[in-house]
Structure formats: C-alpha cells, structure tokens
Amino acid sequence: MTQTRVSSLHPRATRRRTLRSAGEIAAAGLVSPDRVEEIAAVAQRYAVAITPTLADLIDPMDPADPIARQFVPDGRELDAQPAERADPIGDDTHAPLKGIVHRYPDRLLLTPILHCPVYCRFCFRRERVGGEDAVLGDADLAAAIDYIRNHEEIWEVVITGGDPLMLPAARLSRILRELDAIAHVKVVRIHSRIPISDPDRIDDALLAALDIETTLWLAVHCNHPRELAEPAVAALGRLARQGIPLVGQTVLLKGVNDDPAVMEALMRAMVANRIKPYYLHHLDLAQGTDHFRTSIAEGQAIMRYLRGRVSGLCQPYYVLDIPGGYGKAPIGPLYLQDDVVEDWQGNHHRYPPDD
Ligand SMILES: *Cc1c(COP(=O)(O)O)cnc(C)c1O
C-alpha cells in the first residue's frame, strides 16, 4: 500500500489521528470487523495506540505484515505463560525512588514519562506504560535530579520511559538543562522510538531542547527496515545534522525480523541512515508476548549470518537482560573456544597456529 493512496483517500486532519481503540483500528481498515471484540479485550488490559505514520506503513492485505504485527493488538496477548512476569528485567529491585532505576554503579535510568505515541505489543514495560499517573510530577522530578546530583559516580544518565521525546519541548529542555548543570554527568542518552513512530515531533522546538553542552546520544528503537520510510529518514537526518550521535536498538521478534535477510536489510538501513546498531535484544519475558519469542539459538544463528555478510558497522551486540535485575549480558555467538577461532565463512583455525 502506498502512502499516496492513503493521503488521497483521507483529508490530512482525519489522517493524522492516532488510533486508540479496536473500533478505530477496524474503521481505518487495518483489521477486519470480526476482530474488533478480540482487540477490545486486549485494549482493556494493555495500552493501545497506532500513529498515522505507522498506520500508513501497514499493508492491510498482508495477514503477516511485520508493522501490523508489532502494533495491532492480538488476542494471544492475554495468554500469559508461566515463565513470563510483570517486571521482566527486575526494574523494581533497583528503584531507589520514583523515576529512577539505578542498577549499574556509573549510570542510571531516568523515566520522566511513561507514555508513548505508539504501544508496541511486546513492550517489556507494558504493565507500566500508558497508565494514569504516567508523568513524573515536579516534586518527584526534583527529587530524581537531586539523587543524580548527590551521586558523583553517575557518569551517564539514560532518559527512557515510555518515550521521553513525548514530553513537551519546554519540560524536556528543563530536565536536560538541569542535567547539563551537573558536572559529573558527562553523557546523557535518550532512548526513543519517536523518529520512527511520530517523526513530525522532531521539530525545531524539540531540536532546540536537545541542544545542550553535555554530550547527548540518542538510541533509536527500530525493528524492521520498512520502519525507515521517508518521514523517519527525514527526522533522523535532522537529528544527525545537529550533531547528535545515533545508535540503534532492535528487539528480536518472531514474524518481524527473525528472518536473516530481513535483519540484514534492517542493519544496513540503519547504518545507511547514520544509526550505529548497538543492541539486538533477546525478547524479555513480559506477559503475553510468547507469540513474538524466538529461541536464543535462532538469535545466535542470525548473528552468525550477519558476521558472515555485512560490514562491521552493521553488527549489534546480541544481549539478554537477565530476569531479576542482574543487568544485560552479551549472549554470543562465541567465535573463539579453547584454541580454535571461527572465521566469517565458518571455517575453523587453531590459534596460535601450529605451523
Ligand atoms: C539497559 C540499562 C542500562 C543501560 O545499559 P547499557 O548496557 O549501558 O546500554 C542502564 N540501567 C538499566 C537499569 C538498564 O536496564
């Protein structure tokens, strides 16, 4: 489906509305009317939103569309598995105060907002995002900033959510300027899906808010090469031209990017758009996400395929966030075992060599 066809059918005013209910998703033609009840049941339990930018990318004729699969609710989300949990990566075990997760000595997470323009159906914070009370109030925010100010070992502040670029530019600007004034904070990193999910938000006011003295990195969440369509490419260009380094975060998802050729196309598209792939996340054990889960062996096979074919710039780390709050670990594959090393073509060599 082309964007042109959609725009010619709908005037801009209606086209730009985010879809937030089963009825709206069906009315937009993204699912057949017989799925309304199924989707309404999921929407009772989890936040639902599909932005026009992403709706435009969905091909409603394709029952396996990888964009629809990520954002259109599915009845299977209500089938939680025994191994799945409400707090899949143990954020609660390292939360000294509201809006802070402090797991590693030198860096912490600041979560000023738990809303997103779009709700990914596999989100690891799905029990938290989109609810009431999802914005950190002034007093809590001041306490969080005080915590960072009082912990001189904090070298990097990772602002995440939710999607922090959803904050009004003035509020984001205030937070960034307060961090800017803390001498021991050398790096601010923002994690966002907005360049993909709602690229029009990357406007002059937001770019001005991001223009701080402290080095600012942006980690962009991107799972399929088709997400990097023209509006996203333009938004990424605006960020990059302002000198903001971009890194990519991808979640390994069955039926979205568990095909090696799709993953290769995604990594190439990211690097071609100035995004350095950083992490390929093994899917966390969030509730109702089993239909997205691959095995770790499948993830390692995809990593091996990439190693054998694409530029080093296109290689992410494949990581698992260990349930219980133990942090992230790279999960291979390994190319050196005992004294044998594997090359990019899969051949094995003794190291040091015998001859
Ligand atoms: C993922 C995460 C970070 C950042 O980890 P990096 O490996 O530096 O990207 C920091 N704190 C918490 C609590 C995290 O979950």
Ligand code: SF4
């Ligand atoms: S954008 Fe991030 S925080 Fe928001 S729903 Fe998607 S994965 Fe979750």
